[in-house]
Every structure is written in structure tokens, then in C-alpha cells.
Amino acid sequence: MKLDRKIVEIGRIIPRIDAFNKVRGLEKYASDYHSKDMIWVGVKRAGIPHARLKKIKIDKAKHLKGVIDVLTHKDVKGTNRQGVVRKDQPVLVDDKIRYAGDAVALVLAKDKKVLMHALSLIAIDYEPLPLIFDAEKAINDKKNLVHEDNPDGNVLLHGKIETGKGNKAFSECDLVVEASFEVPYQEHAYLETEAGWAILDSDGMLTITVSTQTPFRDRSEVAEALGLDIKKVRIIAPYCGGAFGGKDGITVQTLLGLAALTVPGKPVKIWLNREESFISSVKRHQARLYYKLGAKKDGKLHALDVRFFYDTGPYDHLGGVVMALGLEHSGGPYHIPNTNLKGWVVYTNNPIGGAFRAFGVPQVTFAMEQMVDMVAKRLNLSPLEIRLRNVIKKGDKIPIGTTMLSSTGITDCLNILKQHPLWKERERWKRDAPIFKKRGVGIASIMHAMGYGPVVPDYANAKIELTEDGKFRIFCGVVDMGQGNINSYMQIAANILNQDIDNIELILPDTEKTLSSGSSSASRTTYTFGNALIDASKTLKEYILNRVADLIMAKSIDEFTMVPGKIIHLPTGKSFLLKEITKFLNDSERIVTKHYRAPVSKELVSIDERLRLHGIPHLIFSFVSHLAYVEIDELTGEVEVKKYLSITDSGKIINPQILEQQIHGAIAQGLGYAIYEDFVVEDGKAKTLDFSTYIIPTAMDLPDIESINVELHESSGPFGMKGAGEINTNGPLPAVANGVADALDIRIFRSPLTGERILMALKEKKEMSN
Amino acid sequence: MKIRFILNGETKVIDVEADRRVIDVIREDLGLTGTKEACGRGECGSCTILVDGSPKLSCLMLAAQLEGREIITIEGIKKDSDMHPIQEAFIKHGAVQCGFCTPGMVLVSFDLLKRNKKPSRDEIREAISGNLCRCTGYQKIVDAIEAAAKREL
Numbered sequence: 070m071k072l073d074r075k076i077v078e079i080g081r082i083i084p085r086i087d088a089f090n091k092v093r094g095l096e097k098y099a100s101d102y103h104s105k106d107m108i109w110v111g112v113k114r115a116g117i118p119h120a121r122l123k124k125i126k127i128d129k130a131k132h133l134k135g136v137i138d139v140l141t142h143k144d145v146k147g148t149n150r151q152g153v154v155r156k157d158q159p160v161l162v163d164d165k166i167r168y169a170g171d172a173v174a175l176v177l178a179k180d181k182k183v184l185m186h187a188l189s190l191i192a193i194d195y196e197p198l199p200l201i202f203d204a205e206k207a208i209n210d211k212k213n214l215v216h217e218d219n220p221d222g223n224v225l226l227h228g229k230i231e232t233g234k235g236n237k238a239f240s241e242c243d244l245v246v247e248a249s250f251e252v253p254y255q256e257h258a259y260l261e262t263e264a265g266w267a268i269l270d271s272d273g274m275l276t277i278t279v280s281t282q283t284p285f286r287d288r289s290e291v292a293e294a295l296g297l298d299i300k301k302v303r304i305i306a307p308y309c310g311g312a313f314g315g316k317d318g319i320t321v322q323t324l325l326g327l328a329a330l331t332v333p334g335k336p337v338k339i340w341l342n343r344e345e346s347f348i349s350s351v352k353r354h355q356a357r358l359y360y361k362l363g364a365k366k367d368g369k370l371h372a373l374d375v376r377f378f379y380d381t382g383p384y385d386h387l388g389g390v391v392m393a394l395g396l397e398h399s400g401g402p403y404h405i406p407n408t409n410l411k412g413w414v415v416y417t418n419n420p421i422g423g424a425f426r427a428f429g430v431p432q433v434t435f436a437m438e439q440m441v442d443m444v445a446k447r448l449n450l451s452p453l454e455i456r457l458r459n460v461i462k463k464g465d466k467i468p469i470g471t472t473m474l475s476s477t478g479i480t481d482c483l484n485i486l487k488q489h490p491l492w493k494e495r496e497r498w499k500r501d502a503p504i505f506k507k508r509g510v511g512i513a514s515i516m517h518a519m520g521y522g523p524v525v526p527d528y529a530n531a532k533i534e535l536t537e538d539g540k541f542r543i544f545c546g547v548v549d550m551g552q553g554n555i556n557s558y559m560q561i562a563a564n565i566l567n568q569d570i571d572n573i574e575l576i577l578p579d580t581e582k583t584l585s586s587g588s589s590s591a592s593r594t595t596y597t598f599g600n601a602l603i604d605a606s607k608t609l610k611e612y613i614l615n616r617v618a619d620l621i622m623a624k625s626i627d628e629f630t631m632v633p634g635k636i637i638h639l640p641t642g643k644s645f646l647l648k649e650i651t652k653f654l655n656d657s658e659r660i661v662t663k664h665y666r667a668p669v670s671k672e673l674v675s676i677d678e679r680l681r682l683h684g685i686p687h688l689i690f691s692f693v694s695h696l697a698y699v700e701i702d703e704l705t706g707e708v709e710v711k712k713y714l715s716i717t718d719s720g721k722i723i724n725p726q727i728l729e730q731q732i733h734g735a736i737a738q739g740l741g742y743a744i745y746e747d748f749v750v751e752d753g754k755a756k757t758l759d760f761s762t763y764i765i766p767t768a769m770d771l772p773d774i775e776s777i778n779v780e781l782h783e784s785s786g787p788f789g790m791k792g793a794g795e796i797n798t799n800g801p802l803p804a805v806a807n808g809v810a811d812a813l814d815i816r817i818f819r820s821p822l823t824g825e826r827i828l829m830a831l832k833e834k835k836e837m838s839n
Numbered sequence: 840m841k842i843r844f845i846l847n848g849e850t851k852v853i854d855v856e857a858d859r860r861v862i863d864v865i866r867e868d869l870g871l872t873g874t875k876e877a878c879g880r881g882e883c884g885s886c887t888i889l890v891d892g893s894p895k896l897s898c899l900m901l902a903a904q905l906e907g908r909e910i911i912t913i914e915g916i917k918k919d920s921d922m923h924p925i926q927e928a929f930i931k932h933g934a935v936q937c938g939f940c941t942p943g944m945v946l947v948s949f950d951l952l953k954r955n956k957k958p959s960r961d962e963i964r965e966a967i968s969g970n971l972c973r974c975t976g977y978q979k980i981v982d983a984i985e986a987a988a989k990r991e992l
């Protein structure tokens with residue numbers, strides 16, 4: 070195949086290196102590991118949402134032919150606790166069952182059939198406890214607690230921020246709008262369900278190959294929970310078959326480790342089926358939000374009051390951090406001088422709320438972007454005009470009171486939208502609606518932060534070597550869960566070292582070979598590791614050139630240039646092959662490691678220490694404006710998105726194709742969240758257990774997306790880029806909701822915007838007007 | 840039971856339980872892990888294989904149904920060079936992200952282009968609508984199939 074693999078400039082499309090194997094079915098994912106002597110491992114889930122554990126009856130299962138062992142909490146030698154911030158989740162339940170997906174026992178069996186049978190033979194004796202299922206109510210419940218040892222009862226974290234005159238400023242407003250909103254859970258639905266493979270070797274090394282976003286953090290968690298020396302745990306992270314935040318932290322790692330410890334020398338495998346994945350995995354938090362927004366006659370937003378409740382289910386996972394990011398973005402990309410923002414993230418017995426692409430921001434954006442439209446309507450302003458009058462500019466204060474200091478392209482995004490034919494021709498398009506259809510156009514403007522915030526170090530360690538055969542090898546500690554960051558790293562190194570991409574190799578994350586570089590999350594992977602890699606590649610290049618300059622007694626390294634496979638001495642035209650030069654370098658010249666830590670906000674105003682620890686405030690933000698053409702069937706209420714436009718400011722572009730992949734994918738997930746995806750939980754039990762009840766968009770459900778980029782240079786970013794992985798997830802729900810309101814003159818306050826819900830709202834409207 | 844079939848051009852005779860799922864035969868017994876499983880219930884298309892030339896879901900087939908059939912998996916789709924033009928188009932047009940849906944997508948595209956040499960974008964969307972992808976939003980997959988149809992590689 071003839072693809073351009075020659076020296077690539079930054080900003081050019083270079084086909085993804087990983088695609089070559091993936092497209093042929095040759096890439097080996099964690100779920101692909103298999104051997105004849107392996108042992109299948111399965112998990113007995115609680116099946117009930119809240120109870121005190123009395124006894125686990127495992128005898129029958131244990132004696133079944135083909136069962137190797139059945140393990141419970143008694144077999145866990147370490148803390149039996151895992152979690153990113155608060156370590157509150159047991160590997161195997163020991164005292165209480167806190168949700169239906171809790172792992173109670175582990176079965177090791179010779180094949181899947183025996184495994185299934187054995188799992189069905191395990192019985193749990195328990196004493197039921199009252200169900201805690203409403204996050205808002207649970208905050209004041211002092212009697213029924215999910216975690217008796219949590220100092221704040223059922224509240225995992227509460228954050229509040231007040232700026233300006235706070236709520237007092239509502240009296241200065243000419244207009245105040247109030248509304249409340251609800252959003253359900255969203256399931257990640259990565260196609261590769263949680264999977265891994267582990268083995269304990271004769272030296273006592275436990276190696277776990279797993280579909281994860283966080284190999285280095287996993288290593289610590291496994292060691293601590295199972296009582297192992299961290300040096301005796303190794304995590305290998307192949308390409309994930311999707312993750313989107315759902316593999317940010319432990320899924321099956323500790324269970325795999327526990328199983329492997331009981332059968333030394335034998336490989337063990339866990340691969341959850343879809344139903345078990347849906348029951349046990351983390352989701353985007355379901356939430357209830359109360360908004361009040363005040364404006365002046367001139368369309369300037371003046372005061373904002375927000376209260377919201379995120380349901381984090383039984384365990385912290387990353388719930389506190391998710392809520393904090395929601396709080397930070399609860400006022401959108403607007404300059405609002407007076408705010409009173411309060412968020413709670415609350416323990417319940419529902420499924421676990423955790424990290425999911427865009428991390429707490431889609432929920433508040435659904436509310437805020439509709440609020441802005443409601444204010445615009447009352448003031449007789451167009452949705453675009455009100456946004457143009459209020460969006461932040463560099464140097465403005467954002468709603469939490471900190472200063473926007475990164476490149477700030479939201480005005481550019483909106484101005485491009487204003488000139489775009491889809492905006493200009495919207496009225497005509499709406500008029501052309503076919504019979505029994507109503508059409509509307511909705512927009513949204515969004516900002517989204519990058520990185521970990523002010524306290525948790527957002528760092529990466531890049532290592533690169535000149536190999537013995539004269540190629541370059543990157544040691545990468547950040548996972549590629551499908552977003553293509555690996556390819557960008559290779560492109561960056563190739564560019565700096567002036568090599569064809571085929572001269573660059575890359576070692577995927579492996580705690581024994583690569584260096585700790587944080588999680589694959591928070592729109593930070595290319596930014597943080599990219600910056601470290603630029604430094605490492607430049608330094609290595611300098612070492613190599615210095616060595617050659619010394620060898621041939623040249624005046625300075627400026628007389629040389631590096632080209633694919635060799636170095637040329639310009640004054641004489643002599644060239645030196647890299648595979649020869651490499652022999653003259655010792656390891657400390659041949660191998661370079663560089664550390665990079667992302668800059669953080671230095672502002673201390675209005676943010677308390679706990680919130681800072683959970684990530685507020687951020688320093689660098691990306692921006693988008695979105696536009697949706699929606700068509701509603703008046704008979705079924707069903708919404709169809711006919712056209713979709715996204716205008717993104719995520720800084721300069723390294724590879725336009727990879728950026729566009731991120732934009733498309735995020736919008737697709739956002740449109741699923743807007744229209745179809747409704748993860749139903751009743752009495753703590755998940756009801757949508759497969760793809761026939763939990764509907765994610767198919768190729769027939771999505772429009773072609775047009776995407777435009779505002780390429781502002783972010784001075785701190787590698788080649789001027791900043792994060793792009795998450796931001797576009799936020800726009801579709803509010804843009805579609807605003808489009809529906811435009812078409813039907815009704816507001817939908819609960820997502821997703823299903824046909825049924827819209828028909829109901831239409832009916833209510835009719836009844837009201839009668 | 841003994842089952843004889845052709846897999847990617849090679850005759851295979853295997854001894855398996857008649858009710859073993861074909862996806863397990865392919866992935867576990869024969870070691871071809873390019874065929875993916877993402878639902879196990881016929882809802883996602885990841886496990887697509889070609890049976891006598893037509894796409895079938897291998898998670899819903901039992902080993903006995905392989906008898907006498909000709910099976911092509913993603914590993915066997917290439918002709919003489921090491922990649923089929925559809926696979927090249929997927930790479931070039933950015934149709935692959937996590938890649939877990941890709942084998943199934945490539946096989947249904949192969950089937951589509953055999954039946955319909957010049958599919959419209961809507962026809963392509965319809966043809967791949969039984970195959971879920973959580974990463975791409977499908978647009979670049981449609982681009983790739985369109986390009987492969989036009990041999991615009």
C-alpha cells in the first residue's frame with residue numbers, strides 16, 4: 070500500500086500506525102490472550118443493591134468438577150480496598166453489599182461452561198438494608214448510610230463557590246429565568262468489555278495484561294489491595310478496544326491478580342460479558358440540576374445560581390473529581406460577574422458514577438445552554454447574539470472567579486458559525502420542512518478544561534533511544550485507548566528528528582519498560598506526554614550531533630543536519646549512517662529521559678482546599694461552538710439530526726485526521742446521549758442490559774458532521790496544540806435540546822430527548838393551552 | 840464431533856462439541872483472534888465472518904453449522920498483496936480508532952461492494968447499520984467504503 074510514510078510535517082495527515090494491524094485483525098488486545106492451559110475466572114456479583122453480608126456459601130461450587138478454586142474476601146491478603154481518591158471499594162465484598170454489581174466471590178474454572186455453572190451454585194446470605202437511591206434526598210439522610218465511616222454521611226464531596234455579590238445580584242437583574250433538569254446515566258459501551266490476563270511467575274512476579282487507561286496507578290492499587298510488594302506487580306496495557314473513561318482505574322485488575330496468586334505459573338483470564346459489564350461498570354453520573362440565571366436588558370448575563378446533585382453510586386471512583394469539573398464548568402464559557410455555585414456528589418446504591426469522556430461537564434452544559442437560550446428568547450435576542458455578548462475573552466473571569474489565561478477562541482468559533490451557510494440559511498431550511506415534520510436549529514457554546522488541575526501533578530516521562538540498528542524507539546507510558554495518541558507521538562519524534570515515520574518504533578505502556586506518565590484521560594495525553602517527548606527528542610538529537618561533531622572535529626553541531634537514517638556534515642557533504650554512529654554512543658548518550666509537568670493556575674481566590682485537591686481551577690481550556698439541524702416527526706415525536714456543525718478551538722493541529730476522529734467520535738457519543746441512550750435503573754438494579762435495550766447510535770442514526778478548526782496557538786502546548794479529546798461530547802445534548810425548543814416551542818428538561826418524551830411534552834403543552 | 844470446513848482457503852478438520860459457538864472455535868481453538876466479540880447476542884456485528892460468501896454472526900452460530908462451509912475471517916480477506924483495498928481505504932481515510940469494530944466492518948463492506956459496485960452513502964450506512972462502532976461516528980468508515988468502491992485509494 071502506498072501511504073506517505075516520509076518525513077512528516079506537523080499539521081499533515083499521517084495514517085495511523087496502529088490501523089495497519091487493527092484492520093487485518095492482527096492487533097492483540099487484552100481480550101485476545103488465550104492459551105490451552107489457561108484458567109477462566111468469573112465473578113459472582115451481589116445482585117442486590119444494599120445489604121449486610123452474612124455468609125457466602127461456596128461449598129457446592131467448590132466441589133463442582135472442573136472448578137479449581139472459589140475465593141472470597143478471606144483470601145485477600147492486603148487492604149481489600151481500591152479506589153482512586155477515597156479507597157472505598159472492596160476487591161471482594163467483606164462487610165456490606167453496596168450495589169448490585171459488587172463482586173462477592175471469584176471462581177476459577179477449567180472452562181467457561183463449568184465457570185457459569187459454578188457461579189450459579191454460589192449463594193449469598195444477607196440482611197437487606199434500606200435502599201438509598203435518590204442522591205438529593207440522601208444528603209440529609211443520617212440514618213441510612215452507604216458508608217458508615219464517611220465523615221460527611223452520604224455526601225462524598227460538596228463544593229461551593231461564590232463570586233461577586235452572589236445571589237444578592239439577582240435583585241439587579243431585569244430578567245430571571247429558573248428551571249430544573251435531569252440527566253440519566255450514560256454507559257460507555259466500549260466494544261471491548263473489561264478484560265485481562267494474568268500470571269504469577271516462578272520469581273513471584275505478577276504480570277497483568279489488561280484493557281486499562283491507567284497502568285501505573287493500577288500497579289499501586291493492585292499491590293496495596295492484595296498486599297504485594299509493588300516491585301512484584303507488572304501491568305501491561307495493550308491498545309484498548311475503547312475505554313472513554315470507563316477504564317480509568319481498576320476494572321478487573323485486582324480480581325485477576327487475586328486469581329493468579331492462587332494458581333502460580335498458570336495464566337488466568339477474565340473477560341466480562343456485555344451484561345456483566347453494564348451491571349458492574351462505572352457510568353456517566355446521573356444528575357439533577359437546579360438553575361437560576363439573571364440578565365440585564367442589554368443581554369448581559371449578570372447572576373447565576375446553581376445547585377446540582379451527582380449520583381456517584383456506592384464508590385468514589387473519581388466522583389469527587391467529576392463533580393468538581395462540573396462545578397467549574399457550571400456557568401459555561403461566559404463572563405457572569407455574580408455567581409453562587411453549589412454541587413454535591415452523593416453515595417447511593419445505584420450503579421457507580423465515574424469518569425466518562427467530558428467528565429461531569431455534559432450534565433451542566435445541558436442545563437446552562439438551555440438557560441442561555443431561555444434568557445435570549447425572553448429578551449428577543451437570537452441564541453447566537455446572546456452568546457456573542459457574553460462569552461469570555463482572554464483575561465476575563467470565568468464563572469468560578471478565576472482568570473482565563475489560555476488561548477481563548479470561543480468568540481472566533483461563534484463568528485465562524487455566524488458566517489456559516491448552515492446558520493445563515495436556517496430559516497429557509499426550517500420553512501422547507503416536509504409534512505408532519507417540524508424543524509429547528511439549536512446551537513451551543515462550550516469550554517472544556519484540560520489536565521488534572523492545581524494539585525495532582527499532571528506529568529509525563531518520555532524516554533527515547535537511538536537503537537542499535539540506527540532507529541529511534543519511544544518508550545510510552547500513556548495508553549492509547551483508541552484515540553491515536555501513539556501515532557501523534559511518533560509523528561512528533563519523526564518531525565523533530567527528521568526521520569521517516571518507519572524509522573520510529575514505540576513501546577506500548579508496560580510498567581517494567583516504560584515510565585509513569587499519568588492516565589490516558591482529561592484531554593491531556595498528547596499535550597503532556599507530547600511536551601516531554603519534544604524535550605527528549607531534541608536532547609537526544611543534540612547528543613548524537615555532539616558526538617559526531619567531536620568525532621570528526623567539526624566546529625559545532627550547527628554544521629550538521631539529520632535526515633532519515635543519517636547525519637550530513639553540510640560543509641563537506643559527508644554523511645554518517647545512524648546505525649554506524651550508534652556504536653560510538655554509550656547508553657547514557659543513546660537513551661534520553663525527560664520529565665514534563667503541565668503548568669497550573671496560581672490563583673487561590675474563591676476555591677477551598679478540598680476543591681483544589683479535586684482539580685479546580687484549571688489553567689488551559691479548549692472551546693467549541695456547535696450547531697444542530699433537527700427534524701421532529703410530529704406523529705412519533707422522534708428527533709432526527711439532519712446536519713451537524715462543530716467549530717473547535719483546540720489550538721494548533723498535529724494531525725488533522727486524528728483531531729477529526731476525536732471530534733466525530735465525541736459528537737456521536739454526545740448525540741447518543743442526547744437522543745437514545747437511557748440507562749435505566751430501578752430499585753438499584755440496571756434494567757438495560759444489552760444493546761437491544763440500551764441503544765447506542767448506528768450508522769443510520771447519525772448525520773455527516775462538518776467540522777472546522779480555529780487554529781489559535783496555545784503557547785504552552787506541543788506545537789501549539791491543546792486538548793481535544795473530550796470537549797465535543799458536551800455540545801450535542803444542549804444543541805439538540807435547543808433545536809427541539811426552536812422547532813416546537815417546548816423545553817425538555819429531562820434527557821434523552823426520546824420520541825415518547827417529546828410527544829408527552831407536546832401533549833402537556835396542548836392541555837395547558839386549552 | 841468431527842467437522843470439516845474451509846477456513847481462509849485451507850481445509851480444516853476439527854473435533855469439537857457440536858454446540859460450541861463458532862466464535863469460540865475460531866478465536867480459541869484455531870487462534871484467529873481478529874474476529875471480535877462485543878455482545879455475544881447478535882446485536883453488534885463485531886463477530887462477523889463470511890460463510891459461503893455472506894456475512895454471518897459467529898457468536899450465534901454453532902460448530903455443527905460449519906460442516907462443509909467455506910469460512911472467511913478478517914485474517915483471510917486479503918488477496919495476493921498483504922491487504923485488501925477496503926483495508927487500505929480504512930487506514931487511509933481514518934476509519935479505525937480503537938479498531939474493535941473494524942474486522943466486522945471490513946467484512947460487511949466486502950460483502951456490500953460485491954453486491955453493489957457503486958453504493959450511495961445512504962446505502963453504505965444501511966449496509967453497516969448492524970455493526971456498532973462506539974469510536975468513529977461512522978463517517979470516516981462511510982468515507983473509506985465509498986473510496987474503496989471508487990477505487991480512489
Ligand code: FES
Nearest residue numbers: 879881883884898
Ligand atoms: S458479538 Fe456477535 S453480534 Fe455482537
Ligand code: FES
Nearest residue numbers: 937940972973974
Ligand atoms: S473504532 Fe472503536 S468501536 Fe469502532
